[in-house]
Amino acid sequence: MSDQERVLKFQIFRYNPQKKGDKPRMVTYELKEAPGMTIFIALNDIREQQDPSLQFDFVCRAGICGSCAMVVNGQPTLACRTLTSNYENGEIKLLPLPGFELIGDLSVNTGKFMRAMSERVESWIHDHNADEVNFEMLEERMDPDVADKIYELERCVECGACVSACATKRMRPDFLSAVGFMRLARFALDPRDKRTDEEFYEIMGDDDGVFGCMTLLGCEDYCPKDLPHQTQIAYLRRKMVLIK
Amino acid sequence: MKVIYTDSLVIGGGLAGLRVAIASMQRGLDTIVLSLVPAKRSHSAAAQGGMQASLGATIKGDGDDEEVHFADTVKGSDWGCDQDVARMFVNTSPKAIRQLSAWGVPWSRVRRGDREVVINGEKVTITEKDEAHGLITARDFGGTKKWRTCYTSDGAGHTMLYAMDNKAIQMGIPVHERKEAIALIHEDAVCYGAIVRDLITGELIAYVAKATTIATGGYGRLYAISTNAVISEGIGNAIALETGIASLGNMEAVQFHPTAIVPVGILTTEGCRGDGGLLLDKDGYRFMPDYEPDKKELASRDVVSRRMTEHMRKGKGITSRYGDHLWLDITLLGRKHIEKNLREVKEICEYFLGIDPVEEYIPVRPTQHYSMGGIRTKATGESPNLKGLFSAGEAACWDMHGFNRLGGNSVAETVVAGMIVGEYVADYCAQNSLNVSTSTIQHFMKQEEKKITDILVRDFGENPFELKAEMQKIMMDKVGIFRNGDDLEKAVEELKVLNQRAKHVALRNRISSSNPELVEAIRVPKMIKLAQCVAYGAQLRTESRGAHAREDYPERNDRDWLKRTLTTWKDESADLPELTYEDLDVMKMEMPPGSRGYGVDNTIHHPDTGRREKQIEEIKEANPGVDRFELQKLLNPIAIPEKFKGKNERIGRGFK
Ligand SMILES: Cc1cc2nc3c(=O)[nH]c(=O)nc-3n(C[C@H](O)[C@H](O)[C@H](O)COP(=O)(O)OP(=O)(O)OC[C@H]3O[C@@H](n4cnc5c(N)ncnc54)[C@H](O)[C@@H]3O)c2cc1C
Numbered sequence: 097m098s099d100q101e102r103v104l105k106f107q108i109f110r111y112n113p114q115k116k117g118d119k120p121r122m123v124t125y126e127l128k129e130a131p132g133m134t135i136f137i138a139l140n141d142i143r144e145q146q147d148p149s150l151q152f153d154f155v156c157r158a159g160i161c162g163s164c165a166m167v168v169n170g171q172p173t174l175a176c177r178t179l180t181s182n183y184e185n186g187e188i189k190l191l192p193l194p195g196f197e198l199i200g201d202l203s204v205n206t207g208k209f210m211r212a213m214s215e216r217v218e219s220w221i222h223d224h225n226a227d228e229v230n231f232e233m234l235e236e237r238m239d240p241d242v243a244d245k246i247y248e249l250e251r252c253v254e255c256g257a258c259v260s261a262c263a264t265k266r267m268r269p270d271f272l273s274a275v276g277f278m279r280l281a282r283f284a285l286d287p288r289d290k291r292t293d294e295e296f297y298e299i300m301g302d303d304d305g306v307f308g309c310m311t312l313l314g315c316e317d318y319c320p321k322d323l324p325h326q327t328q329i330a331y332l333r334r335k336m337v338l339i340k
Numbered sequence: 341m342k343v344i345y346t347d348s349l350v351i352g353g354g355l356a357g358l359r360v361a362i363a364s365m366q367r368g369l370d371t372i373v374l375s376l377v378p379a380k381r382s383h384s385a386a387a388q389g390g391m392q393a394s395l396g397a398t399i400k401g402d403g404d405d406e407e408v409h410f411a412d413t414v415k416g417s418d419w420g421c422d423q424d425v426a427r428m429f430v431n432t433s434p435k436a437i438r439q440l441s442a443w444g445v446p447w448s449r450v451r452r453g454d455r456e457v458v459i460n461g462e463k464v465t466i467t468e469k470d471e472a473h474g475l476i477t478a479r480d481f482g483g484t485k486k487w488r489t490c491y492t493s494d495g496a497g498h499t500m501l502y503a504m505d506n507k508a509i510q511m512g513i514p515v516h517e518r519k520e521a522i523a524l525i526h527e528d529a530v531c532y533g534a535i536v537r538d539l540i541t542g543e544l545i546a547y548v549a550k551a552t553t554i555a556t557g558g559y560g561r562l563y564a565i566s567t568n569a570v571i572s573e574g575i576g577n578a579i580a581l582e583t584g585i586a587s588l589g590n591m592e593a594v595q596f597h598p599t600a601i602v603p604v605g606i607l608t609t610e611g612c613r614g615d616g617g618l619l620l621d622k623d624g625y626r627f628m629p630d631y632e633p634d635k636k637e638l639a640s641r642d643v644v645s646r647r648m649t650e651h652m653r654k655g656k657g658i659t660s661r662y663g664d665h666l667w668l669d670i671t672l673l674g675r676k677h678i679e680k681n682l683r684e685v686k687e688i689c690e691y692f693l694g695i696d697p698v699e700e701y702i703p704v705r706p707t708q709h710y711s712m713g714g715i716r717t718k719a720t721g722e723s724p725n726l727k728g729l730f731s732a733g734e735a736a737c738w739d740m741h742g743f744n745r746l747g748g749n750s751v752a753e754t755v756v757a758g759m760i761v762g763e764y765v766a767d768y769c770a771q772n773s774l775n776v777s778t779s780t781i782q783h784f785m786k787q788e789e790k791k792i793t794d795i796l797v798r799d800f801g802e803n804p805f806e807l808k809a810e811m812q813k814i815m816m817d818k819v820g821i822f823r824n825g826d827d828l829e830k831a832v833e834e835l836k837v838l839n840q841r842a843k844h845v846a847l848r849n850r851i852s853s854s855n856p857e858l859v860e861a862i863r864v865p866k867m868i869k870l871a872q873c874v875a876y877g878a879q880l881r882t883e884s885r886g887a888h889a890r891e892d893y894p895e896r897n898d899r900d901w902l903k904r905t906l907t908t909w910k911d912e913s914a915d916l917p918e919l920t921y922e923d924l925d926v927m928k929m930e931m932p933p934g935s936r937g938y939g940v941d942n943t944i945h946h947p948d949t950g951r952r953e954k955q956i957e958e959i960k961e962a963n964p965g966v967d968r969f970e971l972q973k974l975l976n977p978i979a980i981p982e983k984f985k986g987k988n989e990r991i992g993r994g995f996k
């Protein structure tokens with residue numbers, strides 16, 4: 097942390113679709129940098145001191161909940177854990193995450209998208225017995241390595257960075273995208289989920305599914321949780337090719 | 341007027357709220373969940389450490405069961421908890437975790453054979469049993485006799501919340517996101533839903549329901565520095581308080597977690613110390629054994645936080661521009677362990693501090709973390725004063741935590757309370773019909789509309805962001821870890837002034853739709869009222885119990901203070917809430933008050949304590965040969981919903 101104070105220059109996308117006559121524009125704000133300042137701290141500061149109408153979404157402010165993805169100097173990332181000191185010239189340009197419904201300024205409706213994704217891939221354990229399980233008895237055993245592997249794929253925080261960085265998604269609005277593939281890979285790996293490969297094929301065996309992916313791998317580059325998108329998409333593809 | 345009808349309205353989409361909604365749906369009720377944010381982003385996702393359930397599969401949990409968990413929980417609460425509720429809780433927690441396992445949580449599992457762990461600063465090899473292989477494992481946490489905290493690497497809360505929300509999606513439970521409940525609808529002391537503001541359009545909607553459950557989480561953001569999410573502002577508690585009927589319990593019971601990073605207050609999980617991490621001072625000296633030779637770093641949270649503060653007051657802290665701090669050393673755990681089981685901690689250190697905790701110490705200090713207080717409920721989860729209003733999770737004072745909750749007992753509470761309270765909510769909906777008058781709904785709608793219009797038309801007035809910052813500073817400086825009469829008196833007076841000022845909030849951005857300044861203006865007066873409940877409750881409680889530590893009254897005083905604070909705000913124009921007290925009945929306790937075993941025991945005993953101890957001895961003598969279940973029934977016959985009554989199986993002992 098340097099003790100020298102510098103003035104940061106934020107260029108922020110502003111547009112409130114709720115407000116009649118409002119037009120999209122970029123607005124510049126200047127702000128004195130503080131040691132250890134994150135974009136979370138900076139944006140709150142701007143809202144409190146300069147422009148109380150500025151919209152953005154933070155919840156955990158610790159890189160855990162996935163609320164705050166936005167495009168920072170061209171790269172989709174979690175804003176809360178991005179230090180302003182990462183930007184040498186002190187100029188920071190913020191845009192809302194593309195590919196999602198805009199709520200206002202930097203706030204986008206990832207929640208709606210993710211719920212639809214979960215419904216589409218049926219993001220739950222498919223097992224008729226799951227509701228009848230006798231929870232007084234010992235739980236079903238699971239290999240410790242399998243449990244760890246499932247967790248590795250479940251670390252996705254639904255931030256949407258992968259969706260916004262996906263070239264295929266831009267061309268195919270209904271493309272399932274990396275977040276959906278990751279979720280499917282997670283359930284395909286889980287011995288508790290009794291779905292067959294054919295059933296998975298129904299969900300992703302077309303061009304809006306895993307065969308549409310052009311493997312440009314923006315997802316892998318920008319996923320803040322470093323999830324193994326490339327390997328998992330390849331794995332799902334192999335699995336699906338074997339079906340037909 | 342837009343009105344939406346449902347049977348079971350659940351305010352809050354965290355673990356507790358979702359579980360109540362699932363229970364409602366399972367019983368065939370129409371259910372709607374409201375949330376400020378997408379459910380999976382609720383604060384429950386941030387729990388890294390784990391969930392307590394006495395499964396006893398790991399060798400270090402051998403011998404664990406409901407009795408041991410119960411004793412730890414009651415001791416941890418400093419005997420302030422409701423023992424009936426603690427009992428229901430410990431009996432149900434193993435079922436909760438097993439159900440979550442069936443619903444998809446990839447709990448970390450026991451691996452047979454040898455493994456190296458760090459205990460008390462030393463590397464030790466432990467050997468897991470063959471027959472435990474593949475069962476849910478557990479780690480050590482503060483204030484527990486056994487390793488009982490079940491976890492998923494470092495993402496327990498995340499995986500629990502994802503499994504729970506996925507289950508809710510599977511069942512087709514609607515979650516209305518970006519909606520804020522700002523007032524409760526009630527008539528003749530019965531609650532019928534809430535007035536809700538759409539955070540995007542600004543529209544007000546009346547959600548009218550037979551039963552209303554508040555599961556809105558904690559009120560940590562009354563403090564300037566907190567580990568809580570920025571949305572943990574206690575609005576659910578405040579709208580219950582504003583009915584003038586529902587009461588809040590033990591609002592002064594606020595927990596400080598020993599290890600949040602400096603300066604931003606992000607938590608590093610108790611798992612760090614549970615897995616063997618140490619606390620060091622400016623000389624690199626491990627000081628906790630000097631204060632607490634027995635449990636050391638793993639004493640209960642309130643104790644560790646106070647010892648750290650004491651040590652810093654002796655000049656042993658590391659000075660920084662953000663004030664003093666201490667070091668958390670996890671370097672001794674090794675890279676492999678940290679990158680697997682404490683990865684979230686590693687990420688936090690890298691991103692927010694620019695350090696690698698495998699190599700370097702982490703700067704930490706005690707920080708506001710958990711709200712034991714909340715909406716007072718009966719064991720069924722229902723408010724004793726306002727019928728049809730239920731509460732579960734951190735928002736509630738169901739009261740299994742008393743004055744200090746144990747790590748890992750909170751996410752466990754959310755799910756267990758969700759299960760149990762969920763059944764009572766469903767019973768209530770089955771037994772009651774919806775008969776609220778339209779004029780009542782209109783009355784509450786108009787009242788909220790007017791409040792918002794008043795704010796929007798006011799030309800000059802107070803800045804809501806500034807009011808909030810002032811309140812947070814008062815709470816930090818004067819209602820913190822150590823408290824005293826003088827500071828508390830000042831806090832109470834200063835908050836009164838803020839309360840008055842909050843009546844004249846004005847905006848710079850005067851639009852009614854999506855508007856962060858308006859959101860703040862609606863919340864801040866509510867938050868100030870809650871802060872007053874905390875500060876005033878702390879001022880009047882002239883003893884020290886659990887997390888409530890009075891420097892001027894250092895002893896726990898069972899004689900005068902074995903009671904729960906109840907706060908109501910009956911007269912809206914009053915500038916202070918009304919406080920009354922509810923006695924805890926020692927003669928009904930399964931475990932009468934004793935010593936927690938930290939520091940010197942200076943408890944002023946309750947006259948009934950000795951009597952009850954004697955009575956328990958007599959009961960035991962009169963019933964030789966009864967097993968632990970029968971004995972428990974004799975000492976504390978409580979009603980658990982039929983579904984959750986059964987005994988829990990464990991390896992090596994079956995259902996014994
Ligand atoms: C950093 C951190 C780590 C933790 N780690 C652990 C741990 O390891 N083990 C453990 O046992 N406990 C832990 N805890 C505590 C535990 O996570 C919480 O107590 C628990 O998750 C709270 O769950 P909840 O369902 O009650 O509320 P939350 O998960 O906080 O959910 C509250 C919900 O209410 C909604 N809401 C709030 N106000 C309104 C309103 N006015 N209108 C509509 N909706 C509203 C929110 O949108 C949200 O959906 C931790 C806490 C923190 C801060």
Ligand code: SF4
Nearest residue numbers: 252253255256258319
């Ligand atoms: S896969 Fe990665 S980038 Fe995509 S939503 Fe999940 S965490 Fe974000």
Ligand code: FES
Nearest residue numbers: 155157161162176
């Ligand atoms: S606010 Fe939660 S990830 Fe950024």
